[in-house]
Amino acid sequence: MTGAEAGAGAPAVRGKVLILVAAVVVLSLVAGAAVLHAGHRAAVKDRTQAGGPPVAAGPVTLGPAAAGRVVFRNMAYGPHRDELSSVPAATPGGKRTASGMRCLRFYAAGGTGICLQAVHGPLSDSYRAVVLDSALRERARYPLPGIPTRARVSPSGHLLAWTVFVGGDSYAGSDFSTRTGILDTRTGALDASLESYRAVRDGQPVHASDINYWGVTFADDRHFYATMGTGGRTYLVRGDIAARTVTTVRTNVECPSLSPDGTRIAFKKRVPGLPADAPWRLYVLDLRTGRERALAEPRSVDDQVVWPDDHTVVYAMPSDYGSDLYTLPADGTGAPRRLMTAALAPAYLR
Amino acid sequence: MYVADSRGTPPASAAPARIRSGRRAAVAPTVLALGSVSLVTDISSEMVTAVLPLYLVTGLGLSPLGFGLLDGVYNGFSALVRLVGGHLADRGGRYKAVAVFGYGLSALCKPLLLLVGSLPLIGAVLAADRTGKGLRTAPRDAMISLACEPATRGRAFGVHRAMDTAGALLGPLAAFLILRFAVDGYDAVFTVSFCVAIVGVLVLVLFVPGRTLGARGGGTAKATASGAGALASPTPAPPAPADAVSLRAALRLLRRRDVRRLTVCALLLGLATVSDSFVYLLLQHRLGVSDRWFALLPLGTAAAFLLLAVPLGRLADRIGRWQVFLGGHLALLAAYGVILSSWHSVALPYVVLALHGCFYAATDGVLMAAAFALRPATIAPQAAGGDAR
Numbered sequence: 001m002t003g004a005e006a007g008a009g010a011p012a013v014r015g016k017v018l019i020l021v022a023a024v025v026v027l028s029l030v031a032g033a034a035v036l037h038a039g040h041r042a043a044v045k046d047r048t049q050a051g052g053p054p055v056a057a058g059p060v061t062l063g064p065a066a067a068g069r070v071v072f073r074n075m076a077y078g079p080h081r082d083e084l085s086s087v088p089a090a091t092p093g094g095k096r097t098a099s100g101m102r103c104l105r106f107y108a109a110g111g112t113g114i115c116l117q118a119v120h121g122p123l124s125d126s127y128r129a130v131v132l133d134s135a136l137r138e139r140a141r142y143p144l145p146g147i148p149t150r151a152r153v154s155p156s157g158h159l160l161a162w163t164v165f166v167g168g169d170s171y172a173g174s175d176f177s178t179r180t181g182i183l184d185t186r187t188g189a190l191d192a193s194l195e196s197y198r199a200v201r202d203g204q205p206v207h208a209s210d211i212n213y214w215g216v217t218f219a220d221d222r223h224f225y226a227t228m229g230t231g232g233r234t235y236l237v238r239g240d241i242a243a244r245t246v247t248t249v250r251t252n253v254e255c256p257s258l259s260p261d262g263t264r265i266a267f268k269k270r271v272p273g274l275p276a277d278a279p280w281r282l283y284v285l286d287l288r289t290g291r292e293r294a295l296a297e298p299r300s301v302d303d304q305v306v307w308p309d310d311h312t313v314v315y316a317m318p319s320d321y322g323s324d325l326y327t328l329p330a331d332g333t334g335a336p337r338r339l340m341t342a343a344l345a346p347a348y349l350r
Numbered sequence: 351m352y353v354a355d356s357r358g359t360p361p362a363s364a365a366p367a368r369i370r371s372g373r374r375a376a377v378a379p380t381v382l383a384l385g386s387v388s389l390v391t392d393i394s395s396e397m398v399t400a401v402l403p404l405y406l407v408t409g410l411g412l413s414p415l416g417f418g419l420l421d422g423v424y425n426g427f428s429a430l431v432r433l434v435g436g437h438l439a440d441r442g443g444r445y446k447a448v449a450v451f452g453y454g455l456s457a458l459c460k461p462l463l464l465l466v467g468s469l470p471l472i473g474a475v476l477a478a479d480r481t482g483k484g485l486r487t488a489p490r491d492a493m494i495s496l497a498c499e500p501a502t503r504g505r506a507f508g509v510h511r512a513m514d515t516a517g518a519l520l521g522p523l524a525a526f527l528i529l530r531f532a533v534d535g536y537d538a539v540f541t542v543s544f545c546v547a548i549v550g551v552l553v554l555v556l557f558v559p560g561r562t563l564g565a566r567g568g569g570t571a572k573a574t575a576s577g578a579g580a581l582a583s584p585t586p587a588p589p590a591p592a593d594a595v596s597l598r599a600a601l602r603l604l605r606r607r608d609v610r611r612l613t614v615c616a617l618l619l620g621l622a623t624v625s626d627s628f629v630y631l632l633l634q635h636r637l638g639v640s641d642r643w644f645a646l647l648p649l650g651t652a653a654a655f656l657l658l659a660v661p662l663g664r665l666a667d668r669i670g671r672w673q674v675f676l677g678g679h680l681a682l683l684a685a686y687g688v689i690l691s692s693w694h695s696v697a698l699p700y701v702v703l704a705l706h707g708c709f710y711a712a713t714d715g716v717l718m719a720a721a722f723a724l725r726p727a728t729i730a731p732q733a734a735g736g737d738a739r
Binding site for chain 2: 277
């Protein structure tokens, strides 16, 4: 291993330089090939694939006229990849109408949409949240401190919430945290981070530096549920925007999603004994009885589910296109069924 | 980004030894070679660091939450690995062998990232990568120290740290240029990072002499043969068998009053040093820096560090390392003072970041330069503390 002798003569140095130059040439070729290959692969995603879902450009709206449709991020390869698209909820396999608006994450309710998108800067990407009106026009935009992962809108369309990942920037760092913001579109009041709320656990205030919040779901324009993580555990918390407090409800609940009638919460739960890279199963918690029930999805799900109605949940699973949507009864019966290919972040308009 | 989080043995008032007459390059070729290794390796590792969160979330569709639980535990382990690296290198003066192993291990982790697709495995690969980094830090600093005249050590470390930081600034740039060309081309980033890392290992193997003379006196170490021109010296240096260093000998160091006293001083100063992110968060709160600019704050520190490393290293050689080391902490204190003061100006963030970078430039390499002045004849400072890459 200790190859180089101290103070080797000039001929030896020339040999070493030659070795280094040769190695740099070879490695440059390898590196260049890798970049070109990746570039080619990226180009493929811009071409429509045979057998993919049909997509065509057209108007997409979020207002009452669009009730009964589902708006989502289209992930099918082709010119409309990553655009907000819409299909009738009754025929999810039908022709998709693509809006031209690109989003990484999306949600809509009450005629208001939230679109979390990437902004390609000269040196790096940044992210922003864009508030959309019912015609998908931009009402406001807010810079985001990290990579978008969750977005929700209150049923009235007045409140928005988002969660982003803020990555550690230390060498080989793995210290990730989340920031969850809540925005009132009526006043423009923005809580950039729920960490400014008072957290209460078992009647006691929680003071911990490692508190993270993610996955807000709104009950109304004042109350919400979310996940609080601290000390290696996760809690379902109920939040009160007026009082600026969050109160723990129970443990081991992530990415809650409130049913339209407000009686149940679908969530992902870490089940002991599962592999560390696929630790979650879908559950539904009945808020009246406090009983939780496992859903009939044998795979690990990492998504905040949506409720198309009071009896069904829809969620994303990784796939060839990036993500497919699956559906399942919310009472624990049945079996998962693929609803749409190449789709993510659906919002059912009511 | 660059975070120096551990501190080694503090310096004595290192009176620079008289410089031997003879050939003296401005900076020893070995130092430049090691600086190149660090520069190239930093480009490689920062490429990965910059895109990793994005890769986990968008490339793999994972939730990296709870991933950070490893971190605290691992940082403790990292300090231990650094001690082990220093100890292994000291035994028989195998600095180069340990450094090659450390750099090589980190290089091999890059292609592994292509093969693993789950958080626990990625965590394991990152842990191995950091282990390599921990192992190589002390022997690399020992080699820098042994390669130059004691009186110019501060400048040598300054040059090395400046090159190192330049790599840290170039890495993210390279990564995002690749992603700009190839959307979602994370595999390309990792492959290029691997190729770059291999170049670093090759430069180390080819151009850094092995078996430097390990046994040197304390503050008045003579320059090693290798230091007088690794690439051009016509006579090979005979490898001097250094005495095996036992852990007990290392611990005995702590019985020496000067070492003990200064360790306590450094610990106290270390306690006063709040983590980097705290400085940036304070700045953000104070200025209402938007999140978009927040990510650029560490770059300001790095730029100041890059510019000041060499001049402050030379200053340390001239007026004494202990003084500069202390001055660095005063700069940090001044930075906090500026943040917490009521001073309003557009220049405020620049001043704070310049002071913050000055703190690194005056402490990181300078501490290493000084630590070597304290060691007994048979021991290079184990696990020298700077966290440069």
